[in-house]
Amino acid sequence: MNPIRPPRLARWILERALPRDVREDVAGDLQEGFTDTANTRGPAQARRWYWRRAVSFSARFLAERARDLSPRRLLSAFSLMDFKLGLRMLVRYPGLALVGVFGIAVGVAIAAGAYGILNTFTNPAIPLDEGARVAAIQNVNVELRRPERRIGHDLSDWRAQVKSLVDVGGFRHTGRNLVVAGVQPEVLRIAEMSASGFRIGRTAPILGRYLVEDDERPAAPPVVVLGEDLWRNRFGSDPHIVGRAIHLGAVAHTVVGIMPASFRFPVDDRAWIPLKLDPSRYDRGAGPALQAFGRLAPGATYGSAQAELAALGQRAAVEHPKTHAHLRPSVLPYTFPFFDIDDPQMLWLVRLVQYLLALLLVIVCINVAILVYARTATRHAEIAVRAALGASRRRIVAQLFVEALVLSAIASFAGVLLTSFGLSQVNGAMRVAFSEMLPFWWTFSVSPGMVVYVAVLAVIAAAIIGAVPALKATGKRVQTGLQAISAGGGSGMQLGRTWTTLIVVQVAFAVALLPAAVYHAWDAMQLGTRDAGFPAQEYLIAQVAMDRVPAAGAADPSEAAYAARYGDRYVELVRRLQQEPAVAEVTSTLDTPGQEPSVFVEVEGRAVPDKPADYSVGAGSRMGYLSRFTRVDEDFFRVFQMPLLTGRGFGAGDAGASAHAVVANRTFVDWVLGGGDAVGRRVRFVGRGGDTRADQMELNRWYEIVGVVQDFPIAGPDDKRRRPTLYGAVTAGRTYPLMLVIRVRGSTSDAFAGRVRDVSAGLDPNLQLRGVSSLDAILSRDQELLRLVALGLAIVTACVVALSAAGIYALMSFTVSRRRKEIGIRAALGADPAQILKSIFARAATQLAIGAATGMALALLLDLAMEGEMLNGTAAVVLPIVALMMMLVGLGAAFIPARRGLAVQPTEALREP
């Protein structure tokens, strides 16, 4: 009869958990206990008894072993000499050092950059005194899942009733012309803010005072507080500015104070006027769009504030069901809504992204680890000798870990430098792209937290690239290593199937992922450096807006009166500009040419596409063909030299409310209509993208194509810039705000920008010219961003290529050099060298071919999953090239050691370890 044995799994766990010195006696005692229990209570009970003991003993002794790993004991394993050795190894293996440092530096830079950016976005504390207690208050429309901004009435209620929040206030932004005698007027972004916003900041003014509640009275005289930058740049740091009047548009405001440059609350502001909230002038749910803020009262928490606001919200929903049934007030850290964080789950998502990006570094490290492992294998004899001389396994692993740590520390330092450079580029690009819309605390830089994060990453990287290969190299076989050396045997490190798998996986990944990266980097670089295709420097564009503050003496404050006044001014501005000798032509449009917003279009008699467009559809819309849409005046096509291909352009009657004429561009005809005669065909808008102006397009109404124009800018059939576009008509002065386009005679339009501002200011100080810029500058700004993307992709691609090539090289050359002895003996026995080479290459080629084939299949699958977006039809060319390249690297790596093997003398081959 077979004796009953304890459960095998429990025994296995126990053996791994127990320290070596007590393993035998504890296992023996438990075995004895198990036998006794089985004899007295039966085998089932005995097994349960054994499991309980195994778990309990494993847990206790694992905790004991963890206690043994105290930092002091760990540190005692390292010596300064290890660090010197680490540096020496870098010098001795420059190729490995270079590839390793480069790869890890890029990995660290990406992980650290993501950390820096995401931490800035998700930091709940605004950089003000007790910034984490500054809160944003929102009224969220749960049906549309976005905050309702028309909260004038609610803000008054919150200010009066909420006890957990103090200094509750609101703000909105407005643009005004800053008119200073002798200087060109400049559109100034001004925060209309409750006086409590200054108390929130807890920052004292440099001069004068900040706003107070008294300034918010409707009848209070207009006052303004300026930021230090503005005061210095526009008023020459005039010490007597307080009390002086400055003109914002047509209205004189008295400067009452100057705030230091560090105060830019609520967003990124340098000028503040009081928010004159008068809810009695409008209904609930109407009025200006506002954002609200407050500070948690002493002792209050976000939880208590939320509970209090929720109760108020419920009461408001009962009292005003029509406007408030779907509104839920919420209070959250002030910084969160700026990154669209409205619940804690979003934060988790951001953290997940952060860790996924850090995983990239792990992949890089695994690659470097393969290289290091190959190097470690060549040092097997050294390791075996050290072990024989009494070095403990811990000591050897510690030395190899420190060597890796030196590499990863140097790489991490380079990575932080790279991150610092990258973040400064991102800061610059974001400031250019968003200017003052960007919150002032969104400045990315290398922080102490990031340095700690990188240090942790460096240690993890060193553990992967140093400790893992070291543990493997100093495993059970290290004991046999010395015997093997003395007996003239092999190195003792068996690689076999693992090695083959690594080669196959390495080649497969390189072949699968490289083509897409190369393609997209190349694509971005082409778009980032190409010529505009038209004389963009000759065009000056500016959005024309106008203050809503009625000019002195204007009696009618209504919207219609404002529209009429705007129309008059606009038409007059165009007339005056046309009289300027430097101006060749003037035209008007709704959007910057080339940046038209998206719409979804249905074509009469043509099925709706079954594939959803790659764009989010606005609320209340449905899918159709993705196109762009803008409105232009009748001169637009001529001014931009877009020839009419067929039909007609816009005429006088095309711009009215009942007009139904649209002009399509050539790409719209090719892609959306499927070619053929476009004139007379009808289209209707079925959806619009987020940034499309809803008042400029009527959904579900049929429009007729009256003409077809060439694309803007003129694009060839394969041009990446081709976009299907529809144009509607607009008449200057009937729509606001409009984009003014001026074609200037001569070479550059930038020089004329000042004159345009003068003409506008001379006409009406309330007229604002926003974003005055040459089209050339706008395009090059976009191109700069593309070049940055291309550069980023190129660095990552180069890193992958270098690592993969080095990895494949190391794997191949290591496998073949391990066969040197065999090659030498076969050569000595008279084997044909060609035959030997063939056998080596056949094996290498098989491994490489399997990898390449797997990679190509993977790339095609990915391309298919991404609907051709990954390779854009270049698969047939790019994939075989990359596969061939990787195979050549691999075969080259096999060739060199194979040739060396053939050159070895048989006696030498037999002697070598």
Add this chain to the structure above:
Amino acid sequence: MYNLGEFEQLVLLAIVHLGDNTYGVPIVEEIERRTGRATSPAAVYVTLRRMEQKGLVSSQMSEPTPERGGKARRCVRVTRTGLNALRGAREAMDQMWKGVDPKLRGIR
């Protein structure tokens, strides 16, 4: 002199009661029998190992037996250092207990 913890005292006293060359299982049983407390065997083994590292107990391996799956048994005895530590612990406790009883009665 080494300051013993309460559990260490229990284990050392159990070994003294059981005599030299005892091992883990009887020690656990002895503690449970005398104190009436359930005792974790794993805790006893961990404590024995720790005390051996500190020189409070010493051990020797017996011959392997088939009932134990061919594994040896670790027999322990208290060293001189261990005995001194035990005496020291007792003295400290005695000093602390001196004159406490009447006060405890008063509290009751």
